[in-house]
Amino acid sequence: MNPKTSAIVKELVAEGNVEELQKYFGSRMEFGTAGLRAAMGAGISHMNDLTIIQTTQGFCRYLEKNFSDLKNRGVVIGFDARAHLSSGGSSKRFARLAANTFISQGVPVYLFSDVTPTPFVPYTVTHLKLCAGIMVTASHNPKQDNGYKVYWENGAQIISPHDKGISQAIEENKEPWPQAWDDKQIDSSALLHDPYATINKEYFKDIQKQCFHRNINKETNLKFVHTSVHGVGHKFVQLAFKAFDLRPPFAVPEQKDPDPEFPTVKYPNPEEGKGVLTLSFALAEKDGAKIILANDPDADRLAVAEKQESGEWKVFSGNELGALLGWWIFTCWKKQNRDACAIKDVYMLSSTVSSKILRAIALKEGFHFEETLTGFKWMGNRAKQLMDQGKAVLFAFEEAIGYMCCPAVLDKDGVSAAVITAEMASFLATRNLSLSQQLKAVYDEYGFHITKASYFICHDPKVIQQLFDNLRNYDGKDTYPKSCGRFKVSGIRDLTTGYDSSQPDLKAILPTSKSSQMITFTFANGGVATMRTSGTEPKIKYYSELCAPPGNSDVEQLKKELDELVSALEKHFFQPEKNNLQRKTE
Secondary structure, X not given: OOHHHHHHHHXXXXXXXXXXXXXXXXXXXXXXOOEEEEEEOOOOOOEOHHHHHHHHHHHHHHHHHHOOOHHHHOEEEEEOOOEEOOOOEEHXXXXXXXXXXXXXXXXOEEEOOOOOOOOHHHHHHHHOOOOEEXXXXXXXXXXXXXXXXXXXXXXXXXXXXXXXXXXXXXXXXXXXXXXXXOHHHHHHOOOXXXXXXXXXXXXXXXXXXXXXXXXXXXXXXXXXXXXXXXXXXXXXXXXXXXXXXXXXXXXXXXXXXXXXXXXXXXXXXXXXXXHHHHHHHHXXXXXXXXXXXXXXXXXXXXXXXXXXXXXXXXXXXXXXXXXXXXXXXXXXXXXXXXXHHHHHHEEEEEEOOOOOHHXXXXXXXXXXXXXXXXXXXXXXXXXXXXXXXXXXEEEEEEOOOEEEOOOOOOOOOHHHHHHHHHHHHHXXXXXXXXXXXXXXXXXXXXXXXXXXXXXXXXXXXHHHHHHHHHHHOOOOOOOOOOXXXXXXXXXXXXXXXXXXXXXXXXXXXXXXXXXXXXXXXXXXXXXXXXXXXXXXXXXXXXXXEEEOOOOOOOHHHHHHHHHHHHHHHHHHHHOHHHHOOEEOOO
16 A cells, blocks of 8 residues: 555544545546556545545456457556656556556556657557556646556547446455555566657657658747746657658757646646746747747647747747648648549548638638547547548647647647648748748638637636526526627537437437536527636636638627627626636636
């Protein structure tokens, strides 16, 4: 057992501290499609040695039931650099305990010997044809958190009903198996393999299929700054640049090495805006770099900033970078594929809360666009289905700065996205264009798509439930709002209940989930707004967009209209004062 968590619990028992014990043992962490995500610490509500052992025992039994060849194929396990001194928990320790669980049952384990980006795990599942993958990471969450993310044999994150099946198997296998705690024994086992060297070589070979302008890359004078925000990305982005024949980016020295304390940032999340990029801006100014590439700590997401003519820095939203990468990847594909018939088998995907810009590009260019539910688990699984039908899935993205630019990884990948963005920027520089100018050109050609997203923090599930119940019974029982301030509502889709006013039978086409809240409002002015709860954080998020047809170039008017719509949404639908909601702070 773990002496640190054991001591914490014994002390609370001695003190008779029922309240704290209730917090630790009151309820077990829920295993969902995102796996586990919680603070490290003692008790069944936290990530610790015991809960990792129990989870892996359940997962192992579930895999045995689903794969007769599990003992031939095996699983891959990766980990980031998170660690928690007071409870003795760390991603590496959790990964070794998980490996020990599988090996004790005769299952081969491909355990990375060092930290890797999250996308390396789904890549390894596909590349080595394994049954499953586990990544121990809490991505961009606060430093005390950790997580356990699960991939199926198709190389995508699990979707229902696997989460339910695994959850049930965990309940049935809570008693730790003999030697469950003794992870030393795996080091001498013939079932333990280290995929680190092979995968590092193969991954960088595979992403080169997305490299189209090697000569430009060799010659470019464009300078880049990269930050891995105290996570794992540094080494891998350096290698990706090398694979594309680009000069390596300048690394932010204070943030380039993994550090579980994340000492220079309040939140290690590049999505939170300029605060995380302060040191990157300073280094870019010093070295004369025009573009900043920032990964989150497990390097599956990417934020990009560019210095403007005015000297200001523009941080691109996930939707803006999605528009640029979608345009770029399609342009590169078109150059390679002169055959007009090939386009009927080309697909791009994005999630329902992301910008519809890919839909506009697809309509004009003649390829297919599909929308999925929120999260890469849906896009990864759908992409695999399409690829199995012989289709080419060129690109998928989500507004939460997640991009899948390379079919070898069926999940978001911040490493390939960083180097492909660098090649795109280098190419544009030869045409005297910046990323911002090209973004405007994309909007000029396919129509402006203005988006605005934010969130409120709410720690009380009852308040959240009440807020969404009010929306469903706004003008009396079972009636949704007909307007929001001065904005008339023209359509409602509720993916919690399965209602969709635009369908003849009023039933939504996308899968519904009663366990999470999600309502989309369409407005008469062409605006769309979605309100949803987060699966991993105590947030109620909203996403809004105004789409204009090509030719409508009064951007300021569109922005003003969207700002007013969002203010109305906050005032009438969120009611932050009444519901005691905390606004997002910069």
